[in-house]
Every structure is written in structure tokens, then in C-alpha cells.
Amino acid sequence: MSPGMDNPDRSCQRPPFSCIRRSKSADSLASLVTHVTSQAQAVELASYLGLLPKDKQPSAIFSSPYYRCLQTSKPVAERLSLPICIEHGLSEWYSPVVPGTGLFPRPKSALELRAMLPEISPSWNTVEIDPSWRSIWLPPRKGEDLEGIQARMSDFLVRFIYQIETRQDMCHHKNILLLSHAAPIITMCRHLLAQPKLPLRVGCCTLSQFSRGRDTAGGQGSSWEAVLLASSAHLTDQTSLRDWGLEDIVTDDVTGKVVCDVGVPGTEGEDDDTFGPQIYSNKL
Numbered sequence: 001m002s003p004g005m006d007n008p009d010r011s012c013q014r015p016p017f018s019c020i021r022r023s024k025s026a027d028s029l030a031s032l033v034t035h036v037t038s039q040a041q042a043v044e045l046a047s048y049l050g051l052l053p054k055d056k057q058p059s060a061i062f063s064s065p066y067y068r069c070l071q072t073s074k075p076v077a078e079r080l081s082l083p084i085c086i087e088h089g090l091s092e093w094y095s096p097v098v099p100g101t102g103l104f105p106r107p108k109s110a111l112e113l114r115a116m117l118p119e120i121s122p123s124w125n126t127v128e129i130d131p132s133w134r135s136i137w138l139p140p141r142k143g144e145d146l147e148g149i150q151a152r153m154s155d156f157l158v159r160f161i162y163q164i165e166t167r168q169d170m171c172h173h174k175n176i177l178l179l180s181h182a183a184p185i186i187t188m189c190r191h192l193l194a195q196p197k198l199p200l201r202v203g204c205c206t207l208s209q210f211s212r213g214r215d216t217a218g219g220q221g222s223s224w225e226a227v228l229l230a231s232s233a234h235l236t237d238q239t240s241l242r243d244w245g246l247e248d249i250v251t252d253d254v255t256g257k258v259v260c261d262v263g264v265p266g267t268e269g270e271d272d273d274t275f276g277p278q279i280y281s282n283k284l
Helices: 036-052 067-078 110-120 122-126 146-166 184-191
Strands: 019-023 058-061 084-086 175-181 208-214 222-231
Touching: 019 058, 036 067, 036 146, 036 222, 067 084, 067 122, 067 175, 084 110, 146 184, 175 184, 184 208
Parallel strands: 019 175, 058 084, 058 175
Antiparallel strands: 019 208, 208 222
């Protein structure tokens, strides 16, 4: 238990989790154009979740702040009449920056997105971005190597689950929906199943679902069981999944490490001084 935290309310639920990779869309970070295929995938996902029995439907939605994930979240939020909680811990994975080339950009906060999205499209006026949820994890703007993304998602899940189970405004939720990107989802699946080498390829708008298993040996915590892993059964078009796995990572022929990428011009003088756990921070 973290210092300064109250004892968890034992009446709180321990909700199952569903992890969804964002739907297919343009790769450019600046692109705000909704791809036709991504629209269809997101609508089919929303329809599938909306047709589940009420007690099986997600009761809370957490999305990566990147627009292509928000595009997927939007039809689901509309269908289920739920707000979207922005969580930077679910952000895309970017390999380390080449030293001296600057930093990667950081997506907007929930409050900024709440004001900005309706300006992009009036259709966002029908969806609420919940300002009460502050991101509990910030990825570093210098990027991450493979060990970094694995550590980020493992630490994020531990802190996220604790928050859901102990916050009085969250612990009533029975089903939690997380919308993220391929690499974060794969590493989350591996963490939840305690299988660090689990072979898994994740397609666009596929669904992975987990439920609480039995208590682990010694009664320390609980295990998780996979109900679905990267399932695309709810999607009509099985040819546009663009599945991706960690085996697709581009590595240096000599070092074997993930190839670095160039930072954003103009950020060379900026400091990457705010990243990691943010539970006690009000910055996001």
C-alpha cells in the first residue's frame, strides 16, 4: 500500500478489464482525418459492446489521449452513454530519441481536449471528456526502449488497478474498458497473465478481455485470466486489421536494440522533467 493512502474499502468491486487497440486510421500524429475503415471498425465495436447484457457492458472508458484512439472511443461512449476518461499511461510507444534531436510531443490534457475536440468537429459536443480523472502515468518525452515500455505498462497497471479499487468515485465499476495502442496492449496482456514472453499480435479494434482469477499463492493479490486475446470476431472485415507484434520492432543490426527516432525540431532545449507516476500530481 502506498504511503498516505487510506485503506481500501472492502466493499469496492474488483472489475474485469477489456483492452482495445485503436481502429485503423492515418499514422500522422497531426492528422485529424477519420479513415472510413476506422469509422466502420469503431462503430462495429460500439454495436458489439452495446448489445452485451447490461451487467457485461463497460461502465467506464479510459482512452489514450491520441486522436486515433479517441476516434475509436467516441462511438463506444455515444452508444453506452458514458464519458471518456483520458489516461496518458495508455499512450503510444515511441522508441528513444536520437540524442540532441529534441523530444517527442506530449498529447493534450483532459481539460484541453475537452475544449479542443468540439472545435475539430461539432460531433464531439455529444461526448463528455471527464475532467475528474487525472492521468496517473506520463510516458517520457525522450521515448522508451523495449524494457521501458514493459516497465511503464506494468507500473501503470499496478497503480491504475489500485486507484479503481480504492477511489470512492470509481470502485463501483464492474467492467473497465481501456483503449490503447498495439505495444502497450501487448505488454499489458503479458503483465496481467504473468507471461512476459507471451506471443501476441494485436489488430486494429481487436478486443482482449480479462477477469479476476483466484488469489495467488500466499493470498498476495489476485491473478488474471484471459477471456479474449486480440479477438476480431466482432468485426465484419477481417482483411483490414493490420495486426502488429513486438517481433515487428526494428532493431539495430549491431546492438540489437530498438532503433532510435528523431525528436521534434525546436524542442532541443526543452527538459523532459515530468514523467512517470503522477498519482499525487494535478498537472493532468
